[in-house]
Amino acid sequence: MTLFLATLLVGLVLLAxxxxxxxDTSLVRSALRGFPRSKAASYLFFGxxxxxxxxxxxxxxxxxxxxxxxxxxxxxxxxxxxxxFYVSEFLAVxxxxxxxxxxxxxxxxxxxxxxxxxxxxxxxGFVYAALTLSLYLGAAPYRLRDIIEWLQRVPGRSRWxxxxxxxxxxxxAGVSLTY
Numbered sequence: 001m002t003l004f005l006a007t008l009l010v011g012l013v014l015l016a017x018x019x020x021x022x023x024d025t026s027l028v029r030s031a032l033r034g035f036p037r038s039k040a041a042s043y044l045f046f047g048x049x050x051x052x053x054x055x056x057x058x059x060x061x062x063x064x065x066x067x068x069x070x071x072x073x074x075x076x077x078x079x080x081x082x083x084x085f086y087v088s089e090f091l092a093v094x095x096x097x098x099x100x101x102x103x104x105x106x107x108x109x110x111x112x113x114x115x116x117x118x119x120x121x122x123x124x125g126f127v128y129a130a131l132t133l134s135l136y137l138g139a140a141p142y143r144l145r146d147i148i149e150w151l152q153r154v155p156g157r158s159r160w161x162x163x164x165x166x167x168x169x170x171x172x173a174g175v176s177l178t179y
Contacts, residue, residue: 004179006110007123011172014126014165021151021162029152036093036145042084046095050080052102090141097138104131119175126168 020028035041057073060066083091107127111120137144151158 001106001110002179003110003114003117003120003123004176006107007120007172007176007179010107010123010126011169011174011176014169014172016169018162018164018166018169021158022166024158024162029158032148033152035148036090036141038092039088041092042088042095044092044095045099046080046083046091049095049098049102050077053098054080056102090144093137093141093144097134097141100130100134101138117179119178122175123172126172 054073054077057076058069060069060072065072104127108124111117111124114120151161
């Protein structure tokens with residue numbers, strides 16, 4: 001992945017999320033409210049995060065416990081499957097947090113040692129902020145429910161927050177064209 005593509009993808013994701021918040025339709029409001037405990041979102045996000053993590057475990061090098069690849073793979077696969085049965089509360093939030101954590105590595109790798117391009121820090125700064133929020137929500141996933149409740153408590157608040165996300169997405173899309 002190139003720095004251009006990484007920055008553009010982050011910008012487009014922010015633009016899409018911000019656009020959905022700006023629309024503030026009843027469908028968006030109910031989808032946001034139901035997201036933390038949604039079974040479909042759990043299967044999608046936690047399933048994708050589990051698959052990506054198991055892929056990374058399956059391709060460990062010898063220096064990274066590669067000689068224990070098979071037992072680690074089956075152990076983590078069992079934990080992932082059992083999570084759907086025994087810790088299904090807020091599994092969608094944990095899955096989304098895990099996807100953000102896993103996606104940070106390739107995104108940040110594109111900007112690594114690219115000191116001649118200072119505008120890369122717009123993307124890098126957002127990725128680090130998303131990492132911080134993901135670590136927090138992974139540890140306390142019920143807090144996303146509180147954030148969504150706060151967002152929808154005052155009419156128009158979600159539109160303002162959506163406008164901020166969309167504006168930053170546009171900024172990142174524009175910055176990606178300067179590389």
